[in-house]
Amino acid sequence: MGAYPSLSIGALSKATGTTVVTIRWYERVGVLPTPARTPGNYRAYGKAHLDRLSFIRRARDLGFSLDEVRDLLRLSDDKDQSCEAVDQVARQHLAEVTRKIADLKALRRELQDLIGQCRHGTFADCRIVQALSPRQSRR
Amino acid sequence: MGAYPSLSIGALSKATGTTVVTIRWYERVGVLPTPARTPGNYRAYGKAHLDRLSFIRRARDLGFSLDEVRDLLRLSDDKDQSCEAVDQVARQHLAEVTRKIADLKALRRELQDLIGQCRHGTFADCRIVQALSPRQSRR
DNA sequence: CTTGACCCTATAGCGGCTACAGGGTCCATA
DNA sequence: TATGGACCCTGTAGCCGCTATAGGGTCAAG
Numbered sequence: 562m563g564a565y566p567s568l569s570i571g572a573l574s575k576a577t578g579t580t581v582v583t584i585r586w587y588e589r590v591g592v593l594p595t596p597a598r599t600p601g602n603y604r605a606y607g608k609a610h611l612d613r614l615s616f617i618r619r620a621r622d623l624g625f626s627l628d629e630v631r632d633l634l635r636l637s638d639d640k641d642q643s644c645e646a647v648d649q650v651a652r653q654h655l656a657e658v659t660r661k662i663a664d665l666k667a668l669r670r671e672l673q674d675l676i677g678q679c680r681h682g683t684f685a686d687c688r689i690v691q692a693l694s695p696r697q698s699r700r
Numbered sequence: 701m702g703a704y705p706s707l708s709i710g711a712l713s714k715a716t717g718t719t720v721v722t723i724r725w726y727e728r729v730g731v732l733p734t735p736a737r738t739p740g741n742y743r744a745y746g747k748a749h750l751d752r753l754s755f756i757r758r759a760r761d762l763g764f765s766l767d768e769v770r771d772l773l774r775l776s777d778d779k780d781q782s783c784e785a786v787d788q789v790a791r792q793h794l795a796e797v798t799r800k801i802a803d804l805k806a807l808r809r810e811l812q813d814l815i816g817q818c819r820h821g822t823f824a825d826c827r828i829v830q831a832l833s834p835r836q837s838r839r
Numbered sequence: 840c841t842t843g844a845c846c847c848t849a850t851a852g853c854g855g856c857t858a859c860a861g862g863g864t865c866c867a868t869a
Numbered sequence: 870t871a872t873g874g875a876c877c878c879t880g881t882a883g884c885c886g887c888t889a890t891a892g893g894g895t896c897a898a899g
Contacts, residue, residue: 571845581846586887601895603846623814624807627886647828648818655811658804665801668763672794675762679787710876720877725856740864742877766855840899847894856884863878869871 567597567605577614584614592617592630625654706736706744716753723753731756731769764793 574581587593593614596604613634620630629650636646713720726732732753735743752773759769768789775785814828 569846580888582889583887585847590886599895601846603895621886623810624804644818644828648815651811651815651818651828655808655815658808658811662801662804662808665763665797665804669794669797669801671762672790672797676787676790676794679783679790708877719857721857722855724878729855738864740877742864760855842897842899844897845895848892850890852889853887854885858883859881861879863876865876866874868873 565608567607568611570604570606573606573611573614576611577618579614579618587614587617590627592627592634623654624658625650629654704747706746707750709743709745712745712750712753715750716757718753718757726753726756729766731766731773762793763797764789768793 568576570581570584573579574584579587584593588595593610596606596610599605616634616637617630620633621627625633632650633647636644636650707715709720709723712718713723718726723732727734732749735745735749738744755773755776756769759772760766764772771789772786775783775789818828
């Protein structure tokens with residue numbers, strides 16, 4: 562149960578699967594607090610940084626923007642309040658993801674239609690080229 | 701059957717639903733050819749530009765990158781060849797879209813799990829915060 | 840004392856625009 | 870003829886979330 566050993570940026574990088582450059586970037590844009598420095602000016606991270614960075618990575622993997630991550634972190638610093646606000650952020654993000662899926666599905670159907678019509682003839686006959694070109698003919 | 705009247709950038713903008721700034725951007729990055737100029741240095745577009753810009757917009761709406769659009773345009777300038785290459789670009793893009801949909805669906809499921817577990821208690825009990833924080837506890 | 844792995848800062852670039860700032864042009868009306 | 874307003878011009882900087890490069894400093898092993 563000694564003092565938690567401090568981590569170099571490289572060690573933190575390996576521990577979280579985040580590149581060194583990205584870690585410095587997170588510090589720069591204020592989602593990861595500035596760590597202590599060694600006499601040689603190397604960053605020295607503690608357990609709190611490891612936890613925080615893990616949180617950030619997980620949220621990013623789930624598609625939250627850095628702004629949303631900032632919100633989530635700020636909310637999680639007010640420990641006493643109910644997590645309704647957090648839930649709200651998550652639900653909003655979920656709605657956005659759902660919308661994106663719908664958009665991509667519509668797009669996929671269009672692409673499939675397009676590709677399905679291609680008969681590999683000469684270019685003038687190509688349905689893909691025809692379908693792409695005249696915007697007004699496709700309501 | 702007179703000469704096709706030339707369009708100002710604003711007219712082209714309205715005709716294609718593209719902002720004036722974006723049209724100039726397309727010219728700058730080389731997907732839309734530089735138009736003629738009036739004596740007052742205004743851009744004067746012809747029917748070819750209208751067709752080309754419509755093509756670009758439609759392809760962008762379908763999620764093609766500007767690089768892919770460049771490819772499609774270059775391919776469609778070689779009129780004689782079969783449209784196999786075009787088909788290839790489209791199929792590749794379709795595969796990418798399909799992959800994105802799958803990714804987003806996995807992500808949505810995770811978010812739904814997370815949100816479904818929230819019981820709006822105090823923060824310490826919040827499943828969302830817990831689930832976000834410890835990265836190593838989730839396989 | 841040198842090698843090589845690691846670390847530092849600062850700056851520029853990616854895609855696909857968007858938003859200024861600071862002007863010029865054109866046409867209708869007074 | 871003057872003026873107002875709609876339109877147009879160029880150039881630069883900003884957005885997001887990094888990534889890449891240049892040009893150094895630090896540290897431990899051999």
